[in-house]
Amino acid sequence: PLGNIERNGRKNVPDCNASDIFDKILRSDDLKDLICSYNDLCQQLKLLPGPLQTFYPTIKNNVKIWKGKSLWNCLDKHQSHKVYENGNACKNLRVLIVGAGPCGLRAAIEAQLLGANVTVIEKRTYFSRNNVVKLWPFVIQDLKTLGAKVFHGKLGTGDIEHISIKKLQFILLKISLFLGVQFFHGTCYKDFVYPCGKKSGWHVKVNPIDHPVNKYEFDVIVSADGNKQSVKGFKGSELRGKLAIAITANFINKQLDADVKAEEICGVSYIYKQELFKAMKETTGIDLENIVYYKGDTHYFVMTAKKQSLLDKGVIIKDTLNSKDLLLSSNVSKLALIDYVEKAASYVTKEQLPNLELERNHDGKEDVAIFDFTNMWQADNSCRIIERKGKKLLLGLVGDSLLEPFWPTGSGCAKGFFSCFDMCWMMKQFNSGKTSLLEIIVERESLFRILPQMTTDNIKNFTNYSLEPLSRYVNTNKGGFLVSDALALLDTDAPD
Ligand code: FAD
Known part of the structure; x- marks a missing residue:
């Protein structure tokens, strides 16, 4: 061979x-x-x-x-x-x-x-x-x-x-x-x-x-x-938990002063930082259960978002009975999703990253994704x-x-x-x-x-x-x- x-x-x-x-x-x-x-x-x-x-x-x-x-x-x-x-x-x-x-x-x-x-x-x-x-x-x-x-x-x-x-x-x-x-x-x-x-x-x-x-x-x-x-x-089999919706986003790391100074968030969740999450909801309407921010070649954010706030913000267009249909691309507004992650990223980094711009994937599309991790395979x-x-x-x-x-x-x-x-x-x-x-x-x-x-x-x-x-x-x-x-x-x- x-x-x-x-x-x-x-x-x-x-x-x-x-x-x-x-x-x-x-x-x-x-x-x-x-x-x-x-x-x-x-x-x-x-x-x-x-x-x-x-x-x-x-x-x-x-x-x-x-x-x-x-x-x-x-x-x-x-x-x-x-x-x-x-x-x-x-x-x-x-x-x-x-x-x-x-x-x-x-x-x-x-x-x-x-x-x-x-x-x-x-x-x-x-x-x-x-x-x-x-x-x-x-x-x-x-x-x-x-x-x-x-x-x-x-x-x-x-x-x-x-x-x-x-x-x-x-x-x-x-x-x-x-x-x-x-x-x-x-x-x-x-x-x-x-x-x-x-x-x-x-x-x-x-x-x-x-x-x-x-x-x-x-x-x-x-x-x-x-x-x-x-x-x-x-x-x-699929192990079914309660509905969990994750969002990932990668922003360009321009290696400017602001990019260098921004502080990582190794993982905060609602149970431990209720004030932060409540304040974010009040100020921006964004309601999360947890968020992580790591800095590397990109500024990477991953968060679990509550369904109601995604509906309120127009990210999910229509609530559905079947959770499988909820995040179909036809039921998600990409523009509203981008706005949602940009606001969440700006808020948790205390506006330390002023000019957030999404990285592009191999196919030229913005590197942002929303997915359901309610079911886990084993x-x-x-x-x-x-x-x-x-x-x-x-x-x-x-x-x-x-x-x-x-x-x-x-x-x-x-x-x-x-x-x-x-x-x-x-x-x-x-x-x-x-x-x-x-x-x-x-x-x-x-x-x-x-x-x-x-x-x-x-x-x-x-x-x-x-x-x-x-x-x-x-x-x-x-x-x-x-x-x-x-x-x-x-x-x-x-x-x-
Ligand atoms: P994959 O990374 O999925 O790789 C599978 C490969 O197989 C792919 O390249 C695919 O193209 C290829 N492939 C598929 N089908 C075929 C086929 N028929 N023929 C040939 N090739 C094929 N893990 C951590 O350790 N730490 C974390 O902080 C962490 N955070 C995560 C955050 C999120 C939001 C998610 C979703 C996952 C996270 N994980 C984390 C999990 C981690 O990403 C995965 O466990 C890891 O990537 C699994 O690696 P894998 O090689 O098993 O599979």
Whole structure:
């Protein structure tokens, strides 16, 4: 498989050395440019993306600038952990990761470090999410051990514990690429395909239909697409809470005096700051339950708004009986929504940002969104194994497609990364063949059952985190899922 090079490459290799191209990749914040530069680097070094041991050393030995050395130092230290068995733990295992969000890419890095042959597909052709996520301390530490500070020096300094989703995606993608992960953008997963004969393995169907990935065989498919039930055979349920309407907005950070001086609001809610919210309602008519403001490449605001104030302000045009219809684009006035967020942002920042101007999305539209988070998705199970004609396929869910977070807790990436580590640990057990399939299902499902209750207080101190569950969980919930339950998740045509 030629992967990135075949589909995205340019014919002529530029006349510059590997270190220069590496530097260009570090600075790139456009997905297509990044892939072009990466293909140039591969062509320059006559390399094809592939397993860690054949790819990473060549990149490392050819990029000698200090930023490269800092990154290699971090990655060398990280990969020296015994869990990876020098990149042999998952040797020859063919892994497909669906979705290049933060969780898919984090899983890709771990699977690649285990020595697997990892392919990531992403349906979009751009990374454009300006929205900012607050990270739990272990996530910041985890990113630092992967060398993230080489890309984003401010991460984890002082009180900077947040990052835009797109920046996080770029950091994780660049690390994945340097380790040899094969990446395809504009590639949409549709389904998996059963082996059609003794010699054939498990395939997938992706769009476009002539895509080379349609010819690949896989042993593992990790669904990290943030969607509900996108991989066949998984069920789940929506946890219904009281109606909750969120608004996100990104304003341009012009880096002027006012932008620098404006103070962040790490999260205030009505219960703790009633005077502020009451005064805002009296002065502006805007009625919120909470609001957060982070400053980065943009001024990012996220808030939960009360329905009545959205109706009063004309943001929601008509009240509806069915909450699903309430926020249909035909029932939302974009102009009134923009006015609403501008007023809320000005008020809570005490007018410190005088000339608010919304950032534009990849499609040129104002970066403002309103959505309902009343229902939160949770899958019933985190994994399945199917065996046909002697060929096994491990299917697993990670990130939002496993467990959608309640966003005000800021737990999405933390729980998502834990689910990636659990999935990659399972891959290692699956590949070793030392533990029975039922036992590895039981272990992953037991861990999944404690994930929703995870808080910063009931996980271990993160200094020694690894893929091994015992290094992270205080209690691995042995007995939380029974072998008899696991039988339903193992679908085999083998007579024994
Ligand atoms: P996603 O980020 O959704 O990525 C999935 C990727 O898969 C996307 O790139 C998508 O294009 C791709 N994809 C989808 N379908 C396919 C397909 N068929 N084929 C190929 N690719 C596909 N989390 C925090 O940790 N801290 C916070 O402060 C925080 N705040 C939040 C605020 C709001 C308002 C919201 C809504 C969420 C917040 N979160 C926060 C949650 C966080 O954004 C998510 O948990 C995180 O982005 C999940 O990452 P993911 O990789 O699982 O999925």
